[in-house]
Amino acid sequence: MKRVGAMDMNILKYMAFIHTVEYGSFTKAAELLNYSQSGISRMIHDLEQEWKVILLERSRAGVRLTSDGTKLLPYAKSLCHEYQKLQMQVDELNGLQSGLIRIGTFSSVATHWLPNIIREFQKDYPNIEYELLLGDYTEIEDWIAEGRVDCGFLRLPTRPDFETIFLEQDQLMVILPEDHPLADCERFPVSALCNDPFMLLEKGAKAEVSEIFERCGLTPQIHFTTWDDYAIMSMVESGLGISILPQLILKRIPYKIVAKELDIPAYRKIGIALRDRGAASLAVNRFLEYLSYR
Numbered sequence: 001m002k003r004v005g006a007m008d009m010n011i012l013k014y015m016a017f018i019h020t021v022e023y024g025s026f027t028k029a030a031e032l033l034n035y036s037q038s039g040i041s042r043m044i045h046d047l048e049q050e051w052k053v054i055l056l057e058r059s060r061a062g063v064r065l066t067s068d069g070t071k072l073l074p075y076a077k078s079l080c081h082e083y084q085k086l087q088m089q090v091d092e093l094n095g096l097q098s099g100l101i102r103i104g105t106f107s108s109v110a111t112h113w114l115p116n117i118i119r120e121f122q123k124d125y126p127n128i129e130y131e132l133l134l135g136d137y138t139e140i141e142d143w144i145a146e147g148r149v150d151c152g153f154l155r156l157p158t159r160p161d162f163e164t165i166f167l168e169q170d171q172l173m174v175i176l177p178e179d180h181p182l183a184d185c186e187r188f189p190v191s192a193l194c195n196d197p198f199m200l201l202e203k204g205a206k207a208e209v210s211e212i213f214e215r216c217g218l219t220p221q222i223h224f225t226t227w228d229d230y231a232i233m234s235m236v237e238s239g240l241g242i243s244i245l246p247q248l249i250l251k252r253i254p255y256k257i258v259a260k261e262l263d264i265p266a267y268r269k270i271g272i273a274l275r276d277r278g279a280a281s282l283a284v285n286r287f288l289e290y291l292s293y294r
Contacts, residue, residue, distance in 0.1 A: 011083045014076040016043040017055060021073060024062040081147050088281035099283035102131040104140035104152030107229055108249040113294035120293040128283055136227050144275055150284045151274045162273040170246045172266040173259040177239045188260040190216050197223040197241030199232045208268045209244045233257055
């Protein structure tokens with residue numbers, strides 16, 4: 001492990017403070033920063049001793065900001081953001097001998113695209129490190145806006161202040177148990193979506209499946225809602241209902257299910273977004289050039 005300098009150690013303490021507040025837990029902050037829970041707790045205690053204030057109220061339910069902590073948190077965030085910008089400049093001066101790329105992504109991209117992209121990128125830049133944050137569309141948008149990730153894979157359109165690159169149009173497919181009466185149909189009629197219990201995949205505030213129902217004036221029998229693609233496929237396989245999933249999710253699946261196109265085709269547009277490509281590090285900008293390897 002590389003030696004942590006005094007400045008880096010202070011930044012690490014600020015990050016421990018910020019993430020503990022964001023997640024309301026020493027444990028989750030410790031997982032994120034790859035430290036022990038006691039290490040995170042000690043860092044925040046050190047800050048409180050140095051600043052002579054109490055930053056957090058601790059209880060069995062978790063932690064929450066004190067009034068002093070609320071006043072100081074924005075300054076800690078600002079310092080961490082400026083430090084990240086400093087690190088980007090250092091990376092650029094050093095070329096691409098080192099660097100960190102922080103990527104927000106959802107499960108199907110993490111499973112089916114990123115391994116290929118990273119494999120090809122590593123051939124040319126073997127010393128770059130990666131941090132992948134898995135979330136739903138709304139979480140990834142928030143991470144980009146907060147500077148928690150450098151870039152994020154999203155459903156487009158996204159926030160107007162982001163810079164985006166369109167990557168692919170991903171068709172939405174109906175998934176059925178193998179013994180479903182319409183398993184052999186050429187295209188699944190949208191009107192039949194209401195005839196079975198429905199398993200709804202919802203990734204944050206943006207649910208493309210819900211939009212299909214709204215557009216067609218349908219009210220499905222929603223029995224189960226989750227953001228977990230594989231939970232839905234398992235339930236459909238078990239005969240608990242039907243669902244709609246993007247085609248990308250359905251690559252190399254281990255489940256005994258049938259996927260059918262809708263008779264009124266529907267798609268989601270996948271892209272990658274950044275807050276400001278001009279301010280992104282050299283490593284991130286070079287990484288974007290490898291997206292075609294997906």
